[in-house]
Amino acid sequence: MKYVLTAAAVLVLTTCVAAQEMGVPDEWRVRAQDRGSDAGGAIEVRWSPHPDEHLIVAYVVLRTTAPGVPWDTVVSLARGTREFVDETVSDGVEYYYQVVAVATPAPAALDSLATPAPAPAPLYLWSEPVQSSGQWFNWGRLNQFVIGGIISAAIILFIAAAKSGRKLFVRRIAVLEAVDEAIGRATEMGRPILFIPGIQDMDNVQTIAGLTILARVAKTVADYETTLNVPVSRSLVMTTARESLREAYLAAGRPDAYNDDMVHYLTDEQFGYVAAVDGIMVREKPATCFYMGAFYAESLIMAETGSAIGAIQIAGTAQPAQLPFFVAACDYTLIGEELFAASAYLSGEPKQMGSLKGQDVGKGMAMVAVIVGAGLLTLSSLLPDVHFIARAAEFVGRLFQVN
Amino acid sequence: MVFSDWLSLQVAALLTLGIVSFLYKDNPFYKICESIFLGISAGYWFVVLFWENMVPKLYDNIALMTSDPVTGAGVPRVLYVIALILGIMMLMRLFPKLGWLSRWPLSVVVGATAGLWFLTYLNSNALVQLRATLLPIVAFAAIRSGEGTGLVSWFGKYLGNLTIIIGTVTGLIYFYFSKEHRGVFGQTARIGIYFLMVTFGASFGYTVMSRMSLLIGRIDFLITEWWPSVTAGWM
Numbered sequence: 001m002k003y004v005l006t007a008a009a010v011l012v013l014t015t016c017v018a019a020q021e022m023g024v025p026d027e028w029r030v031r032a033q034d035r036g037s038d039a040g041g042a043i044e045v046r047w048s049p050h051p052d053e054h055l056i057v058a059y060v061v062l063r064t065t066a067p068g069v070p071w072d073t074v075v076s077l078a079r080g081t082r083e084f085v086d087e088t089v090s091d092g093v094e095y096y097y098q099v100v101a102v103a104t105p106a107p108a109a110l111d112s113l114a115t116p117a118p119a120p121a122p123l124y125l126w127s128e129p130v131q132s133s134g135q136w137f138n139w140g141r142l143n144q145f146v147i148g149g150i151i152s153a154a155i156i157l158f159i160a161a162a163k164s165g166r167k168l169f170v171r172r173i174a175v176l177e178a179v180d181e182a183i184g185r186a187t188e189m190g191r192p193i194l195f196i197p198g199i200q201d202m203d204n205v206q207t208i209a210g211l212t213i214l215a216r217v218a219k220t221v222a223d224y225e226t227t228l229n230v231p232v233s234r235s236l237v238m239t240t241a242r243e244s245l246r247e248a249y250l251a252a253g254r255p256d257a258y259n260d261d262m263v264h265y266l267t268d269e270q271f272g273y274v275a276a277v278d279g280i281m282v283r284e285k286p287a288t289c290f291y292m293g294a295f296y297a298e299s300l301i302m303a304e305t306g307s308a309i310g311a312i313q314i315a316g317t318a319q320p321a322q323l324p325f326f327v328a329a330c331d332y333t334l335i336g337e338e339l340f341a342a343s344a345y346l347s348g349e350p351k352q353m354g355s356l357k358g359q360d361v362g363k364g365m366a367m368v369a370v371i372v373g374a375g376l377l378t379l380s381s382l383l384p385d386v387h388f389i390a391r392a393a394e395f396v397g398r399l400f401q402v403n
Numbered sequence: 404m405v406f407s408d409w410l411s412l413q414v415a416a417l418l419t420l421g422i423v424s425f426l427y428k429d430n431p432f433y434k435i436c437e438s439i440f441l442g443i444s445a446g447y448w449f450v451v452l453f454w455e456n457m458v459p460k461l462y463d464n465i466a467l468m469t470s471d472p473v474t475g476a477g478v479p480r481v482l483y484v485i486a487l488i489l490g491i492m493m494l495m496r497l498f499p500k501l502g503w504l505s506r507w508p509l510s511v512v513v514g515a516t517a518g519l520w521f522l523t524y525l526n527s528n529a530l531v532q533l534r535a536t537l538l539p540i541v542a543f544a545a546i547r548s549g550e551g552t553g554l555v556s557w558f559g560k561y562l563g564n565l566t567i568i569i570g571t572v573t574g575l576i577y578f579y580f581s582k583e584h585r586g587v588f589g590q591t592a593r594i595g596i597y598f599l600m601v602t603f604g605a606s607f608g609y610t611v612m613s614r615m616s617l618l619i620g621r622i623d624f625l626i627t628e629w630w631p632s633v634t635a636g637w638m
């Protein structure tokens with residue numbers, strides 16, 4: 001392919017002089033410019049259709065760094081193509097582009113060197129010199145910047161308000177009332193409590209929320225002197241969970257009841273972890289099982305085993321694909337963002353509370369946008385002659401455009 | 404079939420049967436399989452993390468320094484040295500008095516992940532979804548132009564649009580935590596949870612079917628690969 005392109009380029013370059021003599025009509029132009037709103041390293045080349053396009057088979061884009069320097073073939077494109085983005089350039093280097101209309105079919109190009117085929121004129125044209133460069137701001141993502149900025153600002157403001165002592169309202173989450181009930185049941189039965197903080201690492205916010213809930217559970221467990229078992233599948237989660245538990249037991253005034261073995265590492269392997277947790281369930285028969293964090297295919301296996309041993313099960317995850325299994329097999333489930341809300345509600349920590357309230361601002365904006373957008377689109381359909389409605393509907397659509 | 408292949412088949416089948424035996428009840432056979440699985444996977448992941456992370460991403464990048472383009476001298480890749488320091492700080496948890504140092508690398512991990520994923524999640528979980536929800540409840544212009552095949556198809560199409568819009572808005576109301584779910588707001592949130600439950604039901608059925616295919620895969624292995632090898636022997 002490389003040789004074919006080179007041959008095609010050579011063929012056309014050999015006819016350059018002839019083509020120049022014939023002159024280049026104004027309507028066939030090549031424009032090269034730096035691609036805007038990018039990190040650099042790209043030049044856009046655009047050209048108008050060749051006047052005799054029906055006679056050509058391909059456009060070959062050539063590139064050089066200075067007049068007199070041999071041209072390099074960049075790419076060969078099918079007839080009808082009007083633009084190409086060259087992403088093989090270096091920033092700050094001056095390039096000249098030439099787009100050549102190839103009249104001879106590319107595979108026959110080598111033969112044509114000996115006996116040039118009749119070609120329509122003109123065959124080539126080159127651009128002004130151009131350099132690529134990176135930009136600091138991607139204007140195509142202005143809407144994302146504005147929306148992300150509004151939500152971030154709301155979160156920061158609410159965190160500041162919470163830190164200043166202002167009480168932020170978060171509605172009661174019904175599932176949390178079951179937590180104490182479940183711990184009490186385990187105490188009465190004299191059986192342990194199993195807490196699974198998901199199978200993801202500490203860089204997953206669901207794991208962090210799960211550990212916050214673990215701290216709250218641990219405080220009550222410490223009060224009731226119930227056994228708590230926390231098998232984990234990540235080393236970082238193990239160290240963080242141990243720290244959370246130590247602090248929880250200390251806060252409950254029972255540091256003596258804490259020991260590191262409550263939190264123990266099993267394996268990083270998903271199904272190896274599940275096999276071990278299932279084994280723990282059937283042997284220790286915990287009265288209560290908590291599943292709080294990020295889960296994948298293991299969710300149903302664990303929840304089913306927990307159900308089979310008759311444990312009260314409380315789950316919480318923001319993995320949409322796993323929620324059906326927890327809803328089906330557990331007694332109580334924190335659905336999606338309820339997990340984070342529960343974490344914020346229980347900890348009362350300003351950062352979590354502020355984050356939750358800030359996201360509520362985002363949800364409010366989303367609801368308004370959906371209602372207004374759907375209304376405008378319907379109105380625009382009903383009143384096609386009222387242009388400002390159509391423009392307003394288009395504007396709302398563009399607000400959520402992702403580039 | 405060579406002996407090693409035959410033996411691999413027998414081990415795979417025995418382990419499969421051992422794990423499946425859990426469906427009956429906890430038993431020594433399951434315990435052996437569980438311990439083998441756990442031990443091998445923990446060891447496997449240690450080796451994988453060491454050779455695929457520690458060595459190529461950390462050791463190689465620090466040991467094989469970048470050459471200075473002018474002097475040709477080796478220049479340490481500073482960013483990787485920072486990673487090494489953060490890693491050592493994480494190990495400080497082994498020393499109770501220095502354990503607090505491990506919070507720093509943890510903060511870097513959490514903060515960097517949050518920053519890196521912010522835009523991705525904003526786009527995929529919010530903007531793209533919202534864009535897809537901006538639908539006309541009824542497209543009068545299309546009806547006027549005579550598109551479609553009749554009232555029933557129009558009703559079906561726009562009932563779908565209306566369902567998406569109502570489902571999205573009521574779902575958002577359910578997950579709105581700044582207001583108690585009472586009165587009209589509470590009723591609307593209840594509609595939202597109905598939508599969620601219907602979605603969960605569909606998702607449940609879909610995934611159960613895919614799990615069935617996994618089970619069929621294992622049974623197929625036992626019937627078509629393992630059992631013939633048992634009856635034929637390793638020769």
